[in-house]
Amino acid sequence: MAHLSRTGMSRRHALGLGLGAGLTVALAACGEDGTSTTGGGTSLGGASLTGLMRASFIPAIHELQQKQAAAWAQTHDGTVELTFAKEWREQIAAVVESRSGEDLGELFANQAHIYADRLVDLTDLCESIGERDGGWYDVAREACVVDGRWRAIPRAYTAHVLNWRTDLFAQVGVTEFPTTWTGLVEVATRLRDAKLPRVALTMSQAGPNDSASVAYSLLWSYGAAEVDKDGKTVAINSAETRAAIKLMQDLAAVSAPEISSYDEGGNNTSFLAGKIAVTQNATSIWYTAQKQAPDIAKNMSHARYPQGPAGHQQLVEMNSLAIFSHSKRIEPAKDLFGYLMDKGQLGKLAEIALTYYTPLLKGYDDLATMPWNSEAKLKGLKGLAAGGHMPGWPGPASRQSAQAYNNQTIVNMFARVISGKAGVDESIRVAEDELKKVYGG
Structure with missing residues (x-):
């Protein structure tokens, strides 16, 4: 694991490093002068928030997510460590089974149903996101709602x-x-x-x-x-x-x-x-x-x-975000998810991903900046x-x-x-x- 020092390296220089699949990087929550910042009730108090994420064939997807996590961490007095790995599903299974390890993870398909009893209830957050951004597609609820409660956030799907x-x-x-x-x-x-x-x-x-x-x-x-x-x-x-x-x-x-x-x-x-x-x-x-x-x-x-x-x-290839119930940093993790699902963050991810990360929120369908509206070859995927x-x-x-x-x-x-x-x-x-x-x- 490579860890970026909170005082020995500027954030700009840190984000200039290669952040590819399978590489774990701790993103320092500090300003350019190395001073710590805080974010109130969801402050990490100098701790790290860790996550297992899906690796893609588009390096820019990883780089953007690292930068977005770093921007959030900068105001929450801590670090965010995201690991992008091809074997992320197997690693998540091990975390769930042991009830220890990373705080959050990117689930695949309908894994929320498999791990439901070991995932944090995200119902309030998911419903508020849906109300704000045009409503969820039905398949999003199918994937992430278990016994009436959202156990994961249907972040996006990979358009096959x-x-x-x-x-x-x-x-x-x-x-x-x-x-x-x-x-x-x-x-x-x-x-x-x-x-x-x-x-x-x-x-x-x-x-x-x-x-x-x-x-x-x-x-x-x-x-x-x-x-x-x-x-x-x-x-x-x-x-x-x-x-x-x-x-x-x-x-x-x-x-x-x-x-x-x-x-x-x-x-x-x-x-x-x-x-x-x-x-x-x-x-x-x-x-x-x-x-x-x-x-x-x-x-x-x-x-x-x-x-x-x-x-x-x-078949819809689902990518969803979940918080493991063993996490000691549930509230900061929820706050991070809320930030990543904001249109300013999710929209940018969808733009560069060429439908690899397509939002499951109807409010994105007609945005001019979305790949299916800006690239003729992707028009039919809307x-x-x-x-x-x-x-x-x-x-x-x-x-x-x-x-x-x-x-x-x-x-x-x-x-x-x-x-x-x-x-x-x-x-x-x-x-x-x-x-x-x-x-x-």
Whole structure:
């Protein structure tokens, strides 16, 4: 851990240091002359407020959050230490289990339901933020409200999209991204037949988040579900599930063979190297392309996931902020969250994140400075969360649906079939058995 001295280094110089993923930096709460400042009832009294945060592929996201935390700490007589790590979920699980360690953390998906009894009630803060900024999207409440109480703040979601090469599509006579899954299979077939870089949507256990984004979205768009609306009755064994798997089989047959082995970064690397024409990812891949592969960047765009017989349905990749109940600095942590969720802070984060951090508050939708309003390639991503769902839909978000997500049951159901490890019926049966154990059916 690197710690910035409260008296031996100016804040300006400290913030000029490299603040990248996996690096923990204590942000000194002092003025340029090294004198301490205080913030009244939420003063840290010279202590540190610590947090585990999600690492992204956009370094500017980390740098801005560090600077924002430093600005808050400067008036609260202490320091804020934020650790950005790829393994943040595993680290948070360890903190929750031991009831010791960091004060706060960035949760993923519906983890608030898993850890609810060890998270601080943030209901008053969340309701006031919603009233101020146009109201929360429904999916935000689904993710963070447990038994009527907000156990986390739905800070933002990562807009998962299909990143595609406009120049390669043009070579097979396609100028717009297909709006249906069957249309995507048709384009993928054209690319394969033309011996051009192929479609490559990750579907493997090694790439759980990218894979889940497609697996759940495809399943739902065909009218299938892991559980009924009651949140108890396992419903995966259905004709709709078989239709969704058949679509994935058809797509896989004309896709790059690596789709069943990609990890979370493998598809990014292949896309940036020009080896594939389409892959699912956050728009952070475009951010990287502009710096590392400018020829790719100028010939790529972003599209929503296609529709199926049940319309456009999409998994929302949630990022929420929570305070662990073992923290000795709950009030300062709440105050920090209030500051970070202020439009002056959250708005700046959304601007630089290129939809990697998209607010779940409706008041941001029409702001001219938001990426979907200021960048033509991102125009179609406005309000993506409006039709989005949490794992377990159409049942309610729950501890059980979160566990099924963590088990990768839906991902593995698709992956077993396209990798040839199991037939359709067997793979559905395995998924059904796993889900019944989770949901108690």
